[in-house]
Amino acid sequence: MTSRPYNFAYLDEQTKRMIRRAILKAVAIPGYQVPFASREMPMPYGWGTGGVQVTAAVIGPEDVLKVIDQGADDTTNAVSIRAFFAKTANVATTTETQAATIIQTRHRVPETALTEQQILVYQVPIPEPLRFLEPRETETRTMHALEEYGVMHVKLYEDISRHGHIATTYAYPVRVSGRYVMDPSPIPKFDNPKLADSPALQLFGAGREKRIYAIPPYTKVVSLDFEDHPFERTKFDAACEFCGATDSFLDEVVTDDAGGRMFVCSDTDYCDKRQAARNKDAAE
Amino acid sequence: MNSSLLSAEGLSKRYGAVEACKNISFEIQEGEALAIVGESGSGKTTLLHLIAGLMAPHSGRVSYRGRDGVRRDLAEMSEAQRRALMRADWGFVHQDSTKDLRMNVSAGGNIGERLMALGERHYGRIRASAAEWLARVEIAEDRLDDSPLTYSGGMRQRLQIARNLVTSPRLVFMDEPTGGLDVSVQARLLDLIRGLIAEMGLAVVLVTHDLAVARLLSNRILVMKQGEVIESGLTDRVLDDPQAPYTQLLVSSVLAA
Numbered sequence: 001m002t003s004r005p006y007n008f009a010y011l012d013e014q015t016k017r018m019i020r021r022a023i024l025k026a027v028a029i030p031g032y033q034v035p036f037a038s039r040e041m042p043m044p045y046g047w048g049t050g051g052v053q054v055t056a057a058v059i060g061p062e063d064v065l066k067v068i069d070q071g072a073d074d075t076t077n078a079v080s081i082r083a084f085f086a087k088t089a090n091v092a093t094t095t096e097t098q099a100a101t102i103i104q105t106r107h108r109v110p111e112t113a114l115t116e117q118q119i120l121v122y123q124v125p126i127p128e129p130l131r132f133l134e135p136r137e138t139e140t141r142t143m144h145a146l147e148e149y150g151v152m153h154v155k156l157y158e159d160i161s162r163h164g165h166i167a168t169t170y171a172y173p174v175r176v177s178g179r180y181v182m183d184p185s186p187i188p189k190f191d192n193p194k195l196a197d198s199p200a201l202q203l204f205g206a207g208r209e210k211r212i213y214a215i216p217p218y219t220k221v222v223s224l225d226f227e228d229h230p231f232e233r234t235k236f237d238a239a240c241e242f243c244g245a246t247d248s249f250l251d252e253v254v255t256d257d258a259g260g261r262m263f264v265c266s267d268t269d270y271c272d273k274r275q276a277a278r279n280k281d282a283a284e
Numbered sequence: 285m286n287s288s289l290l291s292a293e294g295l296s297k298r299y300g301a302v303e304a305c306k307n308i309s310f311e312i313q314e315g316e317a318l319a320i321v322g323e324s325g326s327g328k329t330t331l332l333h334l335i336a337g338l339m340a341p342h343s344g345r346v347s348y349r350g351r352d353g354v355r356r357d358l359a360e361m362s363e364a365q366r367r368a369l370m371r372a373d374w375g376f377v378h379q380d381s382t383k384d385l386r387m388n389v390s391a392g393g394n395i396g397e398r399l400m401a402l403g404e405r406h407y408g409r410i411r412a413s414a415a416e417w418l419a420r421v422e423i424a425e426d427r428l429d430d431s432p433l434t435y436s437g438g439m440r441q442r443l444q445i446a447r448n449l450v451t452s453p454r455l456v457f458m459d460e461p462t463g464g465l466d467v468s469v470q471a472r473l474l475d476l477i478r479g480l481i482a483e484m485g486l487a488v489v490l491v492t493h494d495l496a497v498a499r500l501l502s503n504r505i506l507v508m509k510q511g512e513v514i515e516s517g518l519t520d521r522v523l524d525d526p527q528a529p530y531t532q533l534l535v536s537s538v539l540a541a
Binding site for chain 1: 363364367386389390392393396397398400401402405406407408410411428429
């Protein structure tokens with residue numbers, strides 16, 4: 001047997017230890033962005049280098065990994081990250097939400113409810129929710145430290161004055177455990193209620209920006225809003241074309257150039273499960 | 285017992301070998317407008333930054349009496365306290381309005397920011413006070429949702445004033461508030477500021493090189509030259525009967541129209 005080309009899960013043990021320390025700190029201070037020494041990964045920034053490093057630091061040989069990109073298991077990003085860990089950590093992979101112990105995700109939270117045995121790892125492009133209003137990092141850190149979050153509401157105010165309602169539909173800012181305002185990564189605001197009181201541990205990794213933050217299990221997470229314009233979950237007028245679901249986040253798919261379109265579940269595993277159940281019922 | 289709103293004792297500030305402020309002491313009473321005048325480079329803006337807590341002096345102290353009646357040393361306050369003071373109790377009107385305004389946010393958002401920072405979470409109420417303040421600074425209400433980028437220089441300056449006064453501060457610092465505006469716009473702005481000061485009982489510290497502005501807005505005046513206060517007193521007295529040679533020169537340099 002020749003020596004293995006990679007250490008378990010690609011990163012060396014010292015690096016994993018460093019990332020685990022950052023994760024522990026992040027869990028101890030819910031919503032606080034912990035700086036960490038992000039490594040170069042064999043993939044471009046923006047493809048999930050932060051999420052991959054967090055996953056590499058928490059994964060063990062017995063874990064079962066699921067990777068989703070916009071809810072789908074079969075897109076390039078999801079397939080290649082799954083293959084990456086299958087190769088470097090030799091772990092089992094799955095597309096089933098219930099069978100997985102670690103789920104790395106880009107832009108979605110699975111529809112199936114998570115359990116205490118699971119960890120959800122988010123890929124984060126820009127971790128700083130105040131960034132678009134305040135470009136200086138020194139200033140945003142001070143604002144977090146002093147809980148100066150008035151400007152977050154300026155953003156929402158602008159939405160309402162321009163569109164008549166809060167038009168932010170993704171990366172919708174939340175307040176974690178009554179303290180830190182956090183960017184939940186570009187998940188649709190439809191998923192925001194799932195962040196609150198989740199039994200699963202939620203970890204967020206931003207590789208390029210070198211930040212890790214976390215929501216521990218069963219933590220209070222509140223989406224920011226106004227008293228007279230409360231937070232509203234996105235509602236769809238359609239049902240999934242394939243499985244008929246009305247309670248899941250739907251993607252609009254253009255089917256021709258004559259205005260034809262259909263709505264399908266963005267969570268492919270959820271949709272497949274429902275279709276299988278329906279076919280089984282029909283067969284019986 | 286010191287009853288002043290803000291008091292400065294022995295303030296000094298050096299930039300390398302240059303002494304920008306030398307051992308300056310003064311007090312501001314509630315509802316009083318104090319003008320700091322002098323030529324460029326005389327240290328008046330430095331002095332304003334020192335008393336507004338934007339810069340630390342090399343020696344001396346600044347203390348402020350809060351709404352609770354307790355007098356606190358600015359240097360001994362925590363950063364959180366100081367920033368809270370700046371948001372709620374103080375205003376700062378810059379010569380360059382783009383320094384203070386958020387240019388990519390509508391006028392309403394600009395005015396509402398301080399209210400939201402103080403915890404107001406009702407959109408309707410925030411918008412109503414923004415509209416009210418826009419009217420008070422004489423800007424048409426249909427410009428409420430426009431960005432300050434579409435405003436003229438004079439309107440931006442008025443918007444900046446509205447943004448600072450919406451939380452009813454007790455003390456406002458103004459750094460050349462009419463600088464760079466043409467004279468007719470200046471006149472209207474001065475009128476507006478004078479009205480607001482009287483109406484709200486504001487204390488004002490005004491830095492200007494324009495003696496006409498000082499005469500219109502202030503009750504008391506400090507004349508600065510090379511980092512030192514060379515003359516101070518009631519505005520009318522200092523301008524009509526200047527004692528120091530330099531002040532006499534300043535007053536006689538004003539062009540009569």
